[in-house]
Amino acid sequence: MLQMSVNSGPGAAPHGAFARTLAQLPEGEAGVLDHLDLPDDIARRLMELGFLPGHIIVPARSAPGGEPRVYRVDGSEVALRRETASRLILRPSKGAV
Amino acid sequence: MSECHDCGACAVAVAPSPLHKGLRTHVVAIIGPPNSGKSTLFNRLTGLRQKVANFPGVTVEQRVGKAKMDKAKTPHHSEVVLVDLPGVYSLNPRSEDEQVTRDVLAGTMPGIPKPDALLLILDCTNLGRHLVLAAPILSLKLPTLVILNMADDLKNRGGHVDTAELANELGSPVALISAAKGQGVEKVFQFMEGTSAGTTSLAPPRVELPILQDIPRCRQWAHDIGTGAAYRAPAPPIWTRRLDSVFLHPIAGPLIFLMVVAGVFQTIFKGAKPLMDGLQSLIQTSGQGIEHILPPSIFRSLLVDGIWSGVGAVIVFLPQILLLFLFIGILEDSGYLARAALIADRTMAKFGLQGKSFIPLISAYACAVPAIMATRTIENKRDRLATILIAPFMTCSARLPVYTLIIAAFIADRPLLGHFFGMQAGALLGLYVLGFVAAIATARLLKSSILKSERVPFVLEMPPYRWPTLRSLSLRLIDRSKVFLRRAGTVILLVIVVLWVLENLPVKNGQPPEIGSSFAGMIGHAVEPAIKPLGFNWKIGIGLREALRSDLTPGGAVALLVFFAFAMQCMSTIAVVRRETGGWKWPAIQFAYMTFLAYVCALITNQVVRSGIFT
Numbered sequence: 001m002l003q004m005s006v007n008s009g010p011g012a013a014p015h016g017a018f019a020r021t022l023a024q025l026p027e028g029e030a031g032v033l034d035h036l037d038l039p040d041d042i043a044r045r046l047m048e049l050g051f052l053p054g055h056i057i058v059p060a061r062s063a064p065g066g067e068p069r070v071y072r073v074d075g076s077e078v079a080l081r082r083e084t085a086s087r088l089i090l091r092p093s094k095g096a097v
Numbered sequence: 098m099s100e101c102h103d104c105g106a107c108a109v110a111v112a113p114s115p116l117h118k119g120l121r122t123h124v125v126a127i128i129g130p131p132n133s134g135k136s137t138l139f140n141r142l143t144g145l146r147q148k149v150a151n152f153p154g155v156t157v158e159q160r161v162g163k164a165k166m167d168k169a170k171t172p173h174h175s176e177v178v179l180v181d182l183p184g185v186y187s188l189n190p191r192s193e194d195e196q197v198t199r200d201v202l203a204g205t206m207p208g209i210p211k212p213d214a215l216l217l218i219l220d221c222t223n224l225g226r227h228l229v230l231a232a233p234i235l236s237l238k239l240p241t242l243v244i245l246n247m248a249d250d251l252k253n254r255g256g257h258v259d260t261a262e263l264a265n266e267l268g269s270p271v272a273l274i275s276a277a278k279g280q281g282v283e284k285v286f287q288f289m290e291g292t293s294a295g296t297t298s299l300a301p302p303r304v305e306l307p308i309l310q311d312i313p314r315c316r317q318w319a320h321d322i323g324t325g326a327a328y329r330a331p332a333p334p335i336w337t338r339r340l341d342s343v344f345l346h347p348i349a350g351p352l353i354f355l356m357v358v359a360g361v362f363q364t365i366f367k368g369a370k371p372l373m374d375g376l377q378s379l380i381q382t383s384g385q386g387i388e389h390i391l392p393p394s395i396f397r398s399l400l401v402d403g404i405w406s407g408v409g410a411v412i413v414f415l416p417q418i419l420l421l422f423l424f425i426g427i428l429e430d431s432g433y434l435a436r437a438a439l440i441a442d443r444t445m446a447k448f449g450l451q452g453k454s455f456i457p458l459i460s461a462y463a464c465a466v467p468a469i470m471a472t473r474t475i476e477n478k479r480d481r482l483a484t485i486l487i488a489p490f491m492t493c494s495a496r497l498p499v500y501t502l503i504i505a506a507f508i509a510d511r512p513l514l515g516h517f518f519g520m521q522a523g524a525l526l527g528l529y530v531l532g533f534v535a536a537i538a539t540a541r542l543l544k545s546s547i548l549k550s551e552r553v554p555f556v557l558e559m560p561p562y563r564w565p566t567l568r569s570l571s572l573r574l575i576d577r578s579k580v581f582l583r584r585a586g587t588v589i590l591l592v593i594v595v596l597w598v599l600e601n602l603p604v605k606n607g608q609p610p611e612i613g614s615s616f617a618g619m620i621g622h623a624v625e626p627a628i629k630p631l632g633f634n635w636k637i638g639i640g641l642r643e644a645l646r647s648d649l650t651p652g653g654a655v656a657l658l659v660f661f662a663f664a665m666q667c668m669s670t671i672a673v674v675r676r677e678t679g680g681w682k683w684p685a686i687q688f689a690y691m692t693f694l695a696y697v698c699a700l701i702t703n704q705v706v707r708s709g710i711f712t
Contacts, residue, residue: 047316081446
């Protein structure tokens with residue numbers, strides 16, 4: 001259910017090869033969430049906050065030292081630690097809206 | 098169902114007991130996601146007619162109040178009782194909050210009748226996401242008013258929603274309100290008047306409800322409903338972004354954070370002092386007044402020396418506690434608390450805690466009781482429990498007089514770092530550091546053993562900045578001081594009476610005994626062998642103040658300081674921990690651990706000082 005297919009044209013690698021995580025997305029740049037590489041109950045918790053596959057996420061400011069970072073998602077701002085953000089896998093940027 | 102499991106600590110009736118009043122009670126539950134303005138609405142609807150307790154057996158706070166209904170318009174003399182449920186995004190029972198919400202809605206929560214109607218409150222500046230909660234709520238098929246809160250924000254930021262169309266789609270009435278400003282609240286009262294009179298009929302939703310387990314589909318459903326109701330999301334909150342660029346600035350952010358913390362600290366210590374001194378002298382003079390009026394008897398001594406001065410000793414802390422809650426209230430209502438938690442998170446994570454533990458721990462320097470009550474902002478139950486368990490290690494202001502008394506008597510004030518920082522100040526600072534180190538070491542210990550975190554990630558929603566309202570701040574202050582006085586007051590009263598009895602019995606020839614032959618003295622003598630290695634005699638053991646100067650050795654004095662730094666000696670704290678953790682298990686563990694630590698460390702200290710290593 002969470003695995004939305006990645007078919008962004010020819011040469012699209014199976015995710016993992018090119019896929020970036022939310023933690024790697026630079027501040028202010030939009031990314032589209034592909035799936036959450038987290039146990040089901042935690043993934044659901046984050047999905048309730050708007051971290052849904054297909055949604056656009058924009059990293060905003062962080063606490064001093066780079067984490068946790070605030071993310072703009074689905075009309076609100078939610079801070080996550082890097083350990084969590086690195087489990088949110090983005091669609092390859094070609095497929096981004 | 099007003100009987101509690103134990104009545105001493107649970108004076109608040111868990112549920113309204115309407116039967117003996119001959120009134121029909123109409124129960125209305127308020128439900129909504131976190132930050133939707135649920136509590137603000139609850140305060141609007143009930144005012145001061147509310148009570149705070151815990152849901153039975155859990156740490157989730159329960160607020161119940163009577164709605165301020167217009168008597169002329171409510172028939173049958175019915176009474177509308179409002180229950181404020183914890184903030185949840187869904188009814189999937191993964192957390193304690195969600196479980197409690199589910200149980201109350203299903204009518205299976207002991208002490209709370211099944212709600213007759215629901216108020217579903219949503220933040221209309223983020224309707225897409227908040228409407229997701231409407232699906233499980235509407236599926237309950239109870240009369241529901243869908244309240245779109247923050248109407249003023251939506252308008253100011255250029256958003257729009259067609260409430261009539263939304264009501265049509267959902268099959269429930271919809272009210273667009275601003276709970277903070279009081280706009281549109283009359284519609285909520287009208288709804289409750291209608292449901293309590295039984296004139297509200299249920300219309301089935303025009304739209305089909307989604308499968309509740311499928312979050313992406315629920316979200317899509319909410320989006321479609323919003324589109325159908327011509328919902329236009331408001332522009333991003335410009336002021337929040339501007340303020341965040343200052344408060345979360347890599348350099349200015351931490352500096353402002355430190356200034357806020359220092360300011361809070363300074364005010365609760367320095368600002369509260371004149372008020373506390375004033376109260377203190379008021380209590381003393383009035384105590385002397387009572388002494389003059391009453392004929393001398395042993396009961397006069399119980400009343401004046403025991404109860405009056407003991408209860409006074411609690412009331413003296415009230416200004417400090419009120420100031421502390423005023424600050425926490427301003428920080429929380431304005432939205433800065435979330436930013437402070439964000440900034441503090443990285444440091445707190447090193448001790449196995451999280452950003453939201455920071456403010457409660459800082460508060461514990463004033464008093465552990467309000468600090469433990471302030472841990473309610475921590476949603477992660479294990480982090481909250483760890484914070485509660487370590488809070489009493491922070492040097493609270495009640496320890497300060499004892500510290501200064503012993504330090505002044507036993508430590509020579511030789512200059513340590515120049516003229517201004519002497520040995521005595523150093524010793525005091527050392528004790529603060531000692532408490533802090535014990536707290537973080539304990540946190541590490543707890544979080545790597547019994548409170549090892551569930552895999553719940555740290556998630557912190559950043560609410561937009563808002564002006565705190567005087568109304569919500571004052572309601573919070575009244576509520577918190579009531580809780581403090583009730584908890585602290587009743588427990589301390591009991592302890593004072595027991596101590597007084599122990600010190601003044603058995604009566605010999607109609608006279609109170611010498612302290613050495615009283616029950617207290619007997620207890621003191623009985624425990625003396627156990628405390629002798631720490632350098633304390635029986636008089637210190639039963640807390641005779643005058644013995645502090647005369648009977649302590651230097652080793653015993655330092656050991657006593659260490660003992661005070663670690664031991665759990667505050668009955669009010671034990672009572673509040675019991676209340677907040679929903680049972681005796683955690684306060685018992687905490688008491689045993691702190692006493693053990695205090696004993697061992699005081700023992701080591703006394704032996705080391707006596708052996709003369711430092712001389």
